[in-house]
Amino acid sequence: MSCFSHPDRHKVAVFVRDGLLPIELGIAHRLFGQARSLDGELLYDVVTCTLKPGAVRTDIDVTIDVVNGPDALGEADTVVIPASDDDYEPLDRVMNPDLAAALKRIRPTARIASICTGSFVLAAAGLLDGLCATTHWRSVEQFRALYPKVRLDPDVLYTDAGRILTSAGVASGIDLCLHMIRSDYGSAVANEVARGTVVSPHREGGQAQFIARPVPEIQASSTGKAREWALGHLDQPLTIADLAAVESVSIRTFTRRFRQEVGTSPLQWLNEQRVERARALLEETDLTIDHVATRSGFGTAASMRQHLHAVLSVSPSAYRATFRGSSTACG
Template identity: 65%
Template structure:
């Protein structure tokens, strides 16, 4: 490896405490997915306005890397950047969609071998084929674009493949579905590192939803509600305004003047999950925000977020985040 290239990569990651993210660009990399990582992590700021991440693009060999578009990337960093990273992200390549079962290119395999143990590793879309081929997904839960489901299952039977989710997180090895779900995945990592408030600010700056949970369906039948039929937007707005109290399915359906059965079907079509699961998700997000940004007692936050009791909120946060409300506050409470 060229010592000058290695020096440049080391310099890019030196001199500050920012979390180091390396994006691995392969031949015919999807330019949209590559840019997601820079755009989302690049916007994350501390309360004092300091950048929280340093993002570097690297390749198995430094130099020009073709994209799926009509331009080429001049990538200065080689695989040495992977050895210095705390998070490695592998976007898709147009080559991934060709039906072939060849082993990893030796230079790519050698690059991945430089990743340190304990490094967080993530893929976007068909980048999960690379992680699986490298043996990084064996026995783990993973996903990819729904159109690649059959091919992935056939090629990697040792992976617990789930075709119906936006992203997965299996103990620091993460995968996402189509390109846009890479945004959700990056926001999830920021939320894990720095809490909901930081992730929500990044989402707001990018004009995207602050949180689509990983278990949400990949394929939403009606991404844009048909203007000729009733949507569920009025009901969702009403629910958020009344999150502090019990909200029933009957009340939600009444906001749209429809039956509970019709409302539930339309809700799943438009949002990709059930009304009950969506409500729980909103309550958790409300609780996270209050834990991070206020000194309210745990009992009061539980009531405000609609959980009713601190015990109920504790169970939901433990199930969703793996920590208690007090532990979450201790980790992410701002100054």
């Protein structure tokens, strides 16, 4: 009997281990479980599974009862592997034979994603060899020592190498799940899930911006008002001076505060927002490429083509035709 009750939906198996961080299990269920079509139909069927059904220890003072065993992995379209507190002290690169056998149940066509140090499991299984991947910044050196064949990028929130995806710390699991939802069903569905979860559909910067650093001097104001204003005027030729004027500060002060708060420069942020706007318009409207370029603030189709190719490695027309509802792979 199938572990999934709705075989017509995209099947997601969340594979948990002893030492589970409950928040990461909740991330996968909450985000995939909210995704609905424009007709209101649920798009994913999500189940939890483990090596041996029964009580699974967490890293807090509760256990969870998991009824599904590793058979669910063989049915899943997407497998999500959250972290375990055991990941933080892997003594060697030898994988538990039962865990290795369970992973072999995953179909060759299924997508596999890790949250936080769940990437250690993928690396130990050899699934990340030669691929771009990430993990929690605290575990970077340990990961590199154990798995030198992996192209580890410690400065991103998540990576997408096609079939295999990884995310950094706990909260970046949200970013990764939204990315997968967007890849499956487009930005409109992903944005609605983000809205229902009260999170940003897309976070700028990488995990380096969240690593402890000296606290900056007290700021008289933030840059939030300028960012909100910019999103309403993306179709216009905006400058740093325009944004600084919204906050009534100098360009130098604004730029410094912006980088402290957002983790990137104002111009880089504007480019990212314009790419996101262009993607949404290409996915959701029948506007011509020229009109999409104008509405997203690139001005010309040539300029938009250059920026989209730098981020997505495809042209606007190819994105619309082939990647509608898709997203870029790890570069």
